[in-house]
Amino acid sequence: MNCKVQIDKLNIHFGQTHAVKDVSMDIAANSVTAIIGPSGCGKSTVLRSINRMHDMTPSARVSGRIILDGSDIYDRSLDPVSIRRRVGMVFQKPNPFPAMSIYDNVIAGYKLNGLLVKKEADQIVESSLQRVALWDEVKDRLHRSAMDLSGGQQQRLCIARTIAVRPEVILMDEPASALDPLSTLKIEELVEELKEKYTIIIVTHNMQQAARVSDVTAFFYLGEMVEMGPTKKMFTTPEKKQTEDYITGRFG
């Protein structure tokens, strides 16, 4: 297995709260890994540590190692900004930039960094929107506000914005939980396609979704990783009783 992200004895504290306990997991390149578990189990917290989003929270303390392609992203010599360019993130609630047009939202990663060459912009916008299957729906109104789009379209726009900067890993924090079933389906199909080029880690509340989209599933409970394995096996013959109880809907 070609290991893209290796999490090694990760512990995360918020003040006195020990939110993530000794989590270790290996994530293969070009695969979809789903993290499931009940609310408050630490799954989003783990996800957000993979692109150092906790740096913004003064009370958060992260220890352990997260190795991306052989180097520890928490190494002092590494800038979180350079990590985030390689590890993109899609959030639970679609969050396009409200003051920007659809077009500008797609290239926001370049624009906000002052990096854009005008010539390339059109091409980046078109290919990114094609990729998330949004191009045909918006190509006639690229310069209208992104807020005119439906929730599902906004979320696909956010994914387009994320892949426009060509990350290697995409983190998705319950990307479909605020969407209707049809939009959810579209996002799931998209995840399936994106894994050809990217390594995807997706946190989800929805077990069916994990079963549908992921290759590997990790089950978290109370800040610990209970079990991780091939999705098919996790949903048919899990090793731990807790996993089975959760998956069969006995709690959570």
Place this chain on the structure above:
Amino acid sequence: MKLKSLALRKSFNLGATLLMATATILVLLPLGIIFSHILKMGLQSVNLAFFTNIPQPTGVPGGGMANGLAGSAIMILMALLLGLPVGIFGAIYLTEYGKGRLATVIRFSADILAGIPSIITGMVVYTLLVVPMHGFSALAGAFALALIMIPIVLRTTEEQLKLVPVSLREASLALGVPMWRTSLKVTLRSAMTGIVTGVLLAIARVAGETAPLLFTALGNQFWSRKLTEPMAALPLQIFNFAISPYEDWHQLAWAGALVLVVLMFTLSLAARWLGRSRHS
């Protein structure tokens, strides 16, 4: 529990309604009195000469407050140049970076600064700038106005920045945009209309300030040629003309008061309109 009789309840309701109506009228009354009085006294003297001429000696017709208007505009502009960066960057620091002791100290200082009577600000600037520079000057006046502006701009900007959802900052950070660029290009820009509203209100506030200018800009009967000279300002001229013994100067003071009040009304209305158009 025993229910009160319907009649009693109705009369109580009527009494409360009347009380509230009276309170409302009492709030509106002073504004109405001030505005209508100024309008009555000042309107006849507001003419073209008021906006184009400088004050004339008493008895000479056609005097105006052109130098005061220009002086006020110049000093407010300079005060903005000094005060806006400090206020806005201070607010960015408070909301985006400062989480510890220093932030609390800054916030507290700003509140204290906002509460300092403006005449004291004028006196302090007098000793800080006027005395060392050996003279009253527009610079000193602008500096005093800036000191009054800073806490207003700082706190309103801070409030507006706090309203920007965390999810927007995260969206930007997750794209590999550094924190400082996120603060300027996403957070600050999203809050821009609210900040402009705050700045307009700050301008309206300092435009009418007289006390801090008494010891700093001093006022000038003529055009000022340099920023290091005493400079006229609208509220100063109103003050000087109003305390003079001459009837024609009183007239001019009323005209100045009217212009000042209309200016402040306009600024407040513009601020409200901006604030509202953002929410709809």
